[in-house]
Amino acid sequence: MLKDRFGRTIEYLRLSVTDRCDLRCEYCLPNGYHDFETPDEWLSFDEIEQVIRVFGQLGTRRIRITGGEPLVRAGVSALAQRLAALPGIEDLSLSTNATRLAKQAHALHDAGISRINVSLDSLRADRYKQMTGGKLQKVLDGLMAARAAGFQPIKINMVVMRDRNDDEIEDMVAFCIQHDFTLRLIETMPMGDTGRSASQHYVNLQDIKARLAQRYELIDSMMPGGGPARYVQVAGTDLRIGFITPISQHFCESCNRVRLSVDGTLHMCLGQNDSYPLRDILRHGCSDEELRQHILAAIELKPERHEFTEAPEKIVRFMSYTGG
Ligand code: SAM
Numbered sequence: 001m002l003k004d005r006f007g008r009t010i011e012y013l014r015l016s017v018t019d020r021c022d023l024r025c026e027y028c029l030p031n032g033y034h035d036f037e038t039p040d041e042w043l044s045f046d047e048i049e050q051v052i053r054v055f056g057q058l059g060t061r062r063i064r065i066t067g068g069e070p071l072v073r074a075g076v077s078a079l080a081q082r083l084a085a086l087p088g089i090e091d092l093s094l095s096t097n098a099t100r101l102a103k104q105a106h107a108l109h110d111a112g113i114s115r116i117n118v119s120l121d122s123l124r125a126d127r128y129k130q131m132t133g134g135k136l137q138k139v140l141d142g143l144m145a146a147r148a149a150g151f152q153p154i155k156i157n158m159v160v161m162r163d164r165n166d167d168e169i170e171d172m173v174a175f176c177i178q179h180d181f182t183l184r185l186i187e188t189m190p191m192g193d194t195g196r197s198a199s200q201h202y203v204n205l206q207d208i209k210a211r212l213a214q215r216y217e218l219i220d221s222m223m224p225g226g227g228p229a230r231y232v233q234v235a236g237t238d239l240r241i242g243f244i245t246p247i248s249q250h251f252c253e254s255c256n257r258v259r260l261s262v263d264g265t266l267h268m269c270l271g272q273n274d275s276y277p278l279r280d281i282l283r284h285g286c287s288d289e290e291l292r293q294h295i296l297a298a299i300e301l302k303p304e305r306h307e308f309t310e311a312p313e314k315i316v317r318f319m320s321y322t323g324g
Contacts, residue, residue: 001059002295004302011061012226012257015048015083016323017076018068019262023097024133025121027159027188027198029320031133037321043264045079047282049086051260054291056088062226064093065113066323068262071100077107084112091226093117095157095324099134101142105149115225116146117155117184122165123175131164147179153223155182155242160208161201169208170215177239184229184242189270190312191319199312204248212241226256246271252305258298259323266298267322271306271315 002010020036021029043051052063063083070076084092093115094108101108101118108116120139122128128136146154156176160166169185176183185205190196209232212218217235228251229242245251252269259267264279276298281291307314 002299004299006253006302006304008253008255008302009059010256010258010299010302011059012064013052013055013060013062014064014066014257014259014323015052016067016259016261016321017048017065017070017079018042018073019321020072021067021069021097021320022072022099022134023069025119025159026131026164027161027195027319028192028324029318030194033318037263041263041279043260043262043279043282045075045082047264047279048079048260049082050282050288050291051264051278052083052089053086054288054295056086057288058292058295059088061088062091062093063089064095064117066095068320068323069097069099070094071096071104077104077111080108080111080113091115093225095119096142097132097134098139098142098146100138102138102145105142105145105151109146109149109151114151115153115155116151117157118143118146119157119159120172121158121161122168123171124168127165127168131161143179143181153182154180155184155223155225157184157186159186159188159198160203160205161188161198162203164201166203166208169212173212173216173234173239173241177234177237180238182223182240182242184244186244187247189246189319190308191270191315191322192317194318195315196312202247205243205245206248209243228254246306247308250305250308255302255305258302261321261323266295268298268302269306270319270322271308272303273314274301274303276301
């Protein structure tokens with residue numbers, strides 16, 4: 001198993017297959033932004049497969065395909081099928097904004113992706129458009145297609161922002177109960193200029209939990225996934241609500257992951273700049289054993305914790321580049 005300097009087991013990789021996105025969520029990518037990696041800089045599917053194969057040999061069990069918006073890259077189902085077949089990879093999941101999910105849901109499920117997370121910050125079309133630039137109906141169609149394709153669980157990720165959507169959490173709870181989705185509420189992180197200006201709308205989710213507890217009976221609960229969310233179940237329903245609280249209650253001591261961006265850089269922490277470039281190594285035709293040594297060296301760089309609160313200016317990368 002991969003162990004870092006702080007004794008944490010690293011068994012989860014977030015794989016960004018593109019830094020591009022068809023939305024411009026106000027906390028993530030600026031309007032008009034086009035400074036993306038070019039196709040020659042993207043890891044090919046063969047290169048990705050080699051990296052994941054070696055991570056699998058090193059004990060990584062879970063892979064989440066993400067981006068950017070992963071479904072804007074052609075052939076993601078074919079890639080998923082290749083990754084699902086690798087020895088050791090037990091859990092292949094996807095994060096998506098679902099704008100293109102309606103057409104691809106069945107193929108992705110057939111390829112071996114079992115769990116899916118969908119970003120959805122509002123159920124009001126005008127507000128959704130304002131927050132993300134996208135069309136709500138496409139996301140709803142994508143969600144229904146995911147349900148029909150057999151994904152289970154389907155988790156809704158909602159970034160909670162004051163004066164944007166913090167009045168909609170109870171509506172989202174009702175929506176998730178109605179459709180048997182899991183709800184995850186996320187605190188804004190100061191990543192890039194966008195994340196920093198969105199942090200002016202930061203909401204401490206401990207307050208939201210207290211607000212929900214006045215209306216619903218909340219019972220401590222668990223969900224499969226290996227992520228940092230702390231879950232409660234709404235009594236009398238199947239709904240679980242996860243709270244992802246990088247700011248108000250960070251979870252770095254149990255961090256079990258690293259991220260691979262589309263240009264082949266391994267990022268050790270969302271909130272630090274420690275990274276290790278693998279692309280040139282891969283393009284020089286390294287063996288699995290050589291790659292293994294590089295991955296071990298990279299894991300040595302993993303920092304103890306993020307400093308979003310102490311040093312909010314530190315991270316200039318957008319979440320879309322690093323891989324959410
Ligand atoms: N496009 C996919 C999606 O929409 O889920 C995957 C990538 S997206 C960058 C992954 C997650 O990061 C989304 O749930 C998004 O809301 C979240 N995110 C992006 N920027 C963030 C920020 N500054 N603070 C908190 N969450 C952020």
